[in-house]
Amino acid sequence: MAMSKTSSQFSAGRTRLIKDRAARFGVTLGGGLVLIALLLIFFYLLYVVLPIFKPASIDEGERYAIPGGNAETIMLGMEARAEVGYRVTADGRFVFFHLRTLDNDRDADSAVKRNAGEILLETSVIHGTSPEVGLSAIARASQATGDYAVGYTNGSALVVRPEFQITYPNDIRSIEPSLTKPYGSEPMVVDSEGASIERLAFERDGESMMFAAVTEDKRLVVSRVTGRQNMMTRRFTWSSQRAEIPVRGEVGELLLTPNLRQLMVQVNGSGDQRVHIFNLQDMNNITESQIISTDGTRGAITSLALLAGESSLMIGHDSGYISQWFEVSGEGERQFQPIRSFNLGAAVVDIVPEQYRRSFYAVADTGEVGIFHTTSNRELFKGNPAGVSVEQAAVGPRANHLVAISDGELHVMTLHNEHPEVSWSGIWGQIWYENYDEPGYTWQSTSGSDNFEPKFSLVPISFGTIKAAFYAMLIAVPIGLAAAVYTAYFMTPALRKVVKPTIEIMEALPTVILGFLAGLWLAPLIENQLPGFVAFMLLLPISILLAAFLWHLLPNDIRNKVTDGRAAMLLIPVVLLIGWGSFAMSDTLELWFFDGDTRGYLTNTLGIDFDQRNALIVGIAMGFAVIPTIFSIAEDAVFSVPKHLSSGSLALGATEWQTLTRVILLTASPGIFSAVMMGLGRAVGETMIVLMATGNTPIMDWNIFEGMRTLSANIAVEMPESEVGSTHYRILFLAAFVLFVFTFAFNTVAEFVRQRLREKYSSL
């Protein structure tokens, strides 16, 4: 540039030049910072959001010979932090061992160094000395209770519970496993005929226990045991009810629901595959409530499992097909219905549900493992985890460790599966949740119940955003544009100088004040004076026209003194009068038309629900927040239309109005478009007004008298209580990201249009 040449020619010293260069560099860097800030926001939001779409991954961990001998493992489990594992052997032993070598330095240095596979405790559940009693079956109750029932060859069963005592000797965590018998060491009779138990299902609900068993002689027996604990001696007295359920065909897997109400029995008939569901509520009258027959082409049923939450039944087939069923109240009774299905690709050997989430791990006969999440319908992983061919698998309660048995060895693998419950289609599509009658869009992030499954559909809140913005624009666009046109084109310059900043100053009003007024002043006012408000909306345009006509009738010399340029001032008393009049006669109108109770009339006669804080209130309040944005940009656009265009049009004999609609508005239309886009951008992102002026219920209904929840208000409400890094937290970031992208698109388009308009005018 010319300047640098001049400075180098005349500068007395190099320092000035260096300073100049440094300043140039610094300022350029500072300018770039703006871009960096925007990119930082974009990429940071993305960085937080992206992990929810990552599939599960499994890292290879330790492997060692199965502790406790070669006997067959019939059950595999671990405590909450997956530090101690246990297995139950076919010869009746519970073997507890260190699952992982702890690599934590502080622990490794200490005396209680833990080596993976080191046995901590080995205890047998084959009671007494009589040699004929052996372990023949084992059943795990739902993971919330942590109980097991072991079935014996004499038709009885014993409840045991692995417990883990955590102590901190010398400030170092130490876990001491034990196997307790919480309901006494005496087995309970399940089959009164004393036949050996081949398969067992067991659940406990408080002090009631339910056993279902298939005996050696192929009978299906159910036994309900209710205990009462003596307060003084702490001993239990047991009463039991037993029943035998006749079943055609060979009984396979058994499942009990944790509320002890239902028994699911897999029956292999001749040529068909069935799951029978029995209602156990009345032990004297056990009824069959439903028979699920699966399609023969799916192959034989090989595995049944109940998902966390205890309402979903998973059925695995030897074709690799896994279907999810839960109860839906259709016509009449609640019946199990197929909801969705997954494909493992090879015969299903076992289905392992996760403890808290609706994920499950399916083991195939090829040694592959599939990780699926039911609700989000996601296949998170399929294949041999860390190259291991899996025979049996167990998942840690916190779902961060997968333990597998393969070829006489135990593999402990690290599992990364933080956000299985979210999928792109799940966020934007309909999802059929448990206990719902049909698929739907639901947002419900938290609840008090343990069995609760968070529901993250952004559809209702996006809908709420659009609804709020729509009603706001419905009010803001006509008023804002009309006011802009009048101010820019008709108003006298002296008046314009006052009016424009007055309306623009409204943009500076904190939205928290608008929201507060809307929620606490306007909402009750409109609720009480609804007829008056409607009358005002109807009477306002009519009375303005009427006032204009009356003005037109006035003699010319009066009219010419006060030109059209001051019409806005003349109309202020008219608007005030109509406003006052409408609200003053609201009660009378209400008496006349709605029998003194408009709300009741709306709800009972018209069937329209009415919330005090509704879309109308938001529309008005947010409309007023958006008016200055639209007004200001549109006014600039109309005002900067070159004067010779309008003068030409007027000179050719067009009326003022014709000039406005055919010349001015057309020329300014890109600017007006840009104003509306900017206004929309503001309405979409506005937080405080919607937060305060709606009930914030995530419903999907266009009804103007009901509320909504918007993306922004949802973030404001839920962000402070969401756990950092959780799925909920990331979904809220996704909501922010969506808002960011939305407004980015609006603003960029608006800015481009405005730039083009500016170029066009400079050429005119």
Added chain:
Amino acid sequence: MMNNWFKSGSPWIWMTAGSVSVALIAVLGLVALIAWRGLSFFWPADIYEFHFSDTERQTIIGEIYERERIPVTRLSDAGVDISQIDGEFVTRYLVKIGNRELVPLDFTWVLEPNVVRLETPKDLVVLERSRNGNFYGYLHDVLENGESVVTGGADIKVELRKRMERALELRNEAESISKGPIARINYELEQLRLDRRRLELNNSYTEAAEAEIQAQEEALRAEYREVEQTLFAVRAESERDGVIMIDMRGEEVRMSMNMVLDATWSNDMNILQKWGYFFSQIGKFLTEDPRESNTEGGVFPAIFGTVFMVLLMSVIVTPFGVIAAIYLHEYAGKNSITKLIRIAVINLAGVPSIVYGVFGLGFFVYMVGGTLDQIFYPESLPNPTFGTPGVLWSALTLAILTLPVVIVSTEEGLSRIPSAVREGSLALGATKAETIWRIILPMASPAIMTGLILAVARAAGEVAPLMLVGVVKSAPALPVDGNFPFLHLDRKFMHLGFHIYDVGFQSPNVEAARPLVYATSFLLITVIVGLNLTAIGVRNRLREKFRALEH
């Protein structure tokens, strides 16, 4: 004629004029509504005595809070006995009866036809109290150590005021002790705990160090006991006097003088006294701390928090905004990078503020703050120091949010400086940097000022992002105090805008708190509109100045 008139398009012009009227009424009406409601909060309201029967003592004492006319049918639907009411409409009053410890609800509806007599006795008094809100009733007796000092007569007012002022003084003394020395000792003890932890983490925790820390702790504890003795003595002293009031049920109510903050005989005030009361109430509102979960008292911490945060933000945003504007106007060539930066500026202005809040929470608080904690404050972990929302993060978040405001305003100022000025400077041999620093920036300073004022106005009214990055309903300590290092940027703070949201929507007694919310809103609006008008004024002056320069 009518047809012609429609053809001329004049009615449609009038419709557009109507829109301007509606918009103007909305703006002015809004400000007027808030001003009226906000200011009437400070005006001494008449205290009414509603008599419901001539024969028996059935009275209600309180301020009329609201009056409305409702259809009688609505009452009968609600199950109210309407046999004594004629006509289709009835007026009802919402009366604030106060005395929260004696009645279940401190507000009650009164139907006008049920009122036999409505009086404003001159000796009705309202006591402003530190707990349980206002008390309405008659002054009966003033006590000292439980013994009556004076009953009835004109002296009783004087006596009450004298003793009230004494109790108030003692109260303030007690408060300054607990906020001053006691807070300081607690802070220092906490610092010692952190010192010890730091030494432990560095493995330099020796017995000598331990002995020193223990000695300091012991000294502080001794001092604490001493100060506590004084505090207890002051408190006990302030409990000495009492007052007996007669409430609307005609029963005597005894209360300690140290909970009485003010006594007002508002029915017995002349107009001058009322104005005096009005201004003293405004003064109290601006300078006092909130009481009773923010529903009573003043908003001083919120004002302080807002101002402090906004100042901090200004310090951050001004240099960046000005540099970016200088780059865009003086250095940037006409290339795609410049275009991108301009789009970035527009978008930064348009991104919803809550998105900034989310970004600030994730990036500043958890990422930057969490890292700072691990490097500089490992001794207080797992308690976060900067890894939790605080005033610094709020200021930073709002600095990004207001950056475009400063950029746009500064750039506008730069573009108004005639190019002849730059060329002249360059022609005389100054470098570009010197031209900008010596000539351009001083000329643009009013524009920068304007931008800053607008940024401050925007930041002062913004609430949504602050809810995520540092604002709280009640902060235990101000971000500035007498404990080293005096500025505590990690602390949470109170904010006027959030105060409005919190008191208006989250407080247990919304009805009672509503006037306070209006008053706070009025304060906020005054500040923001004032700032904006200043900015507009500065900008207009600037324009005039440069217009003169051009010719």
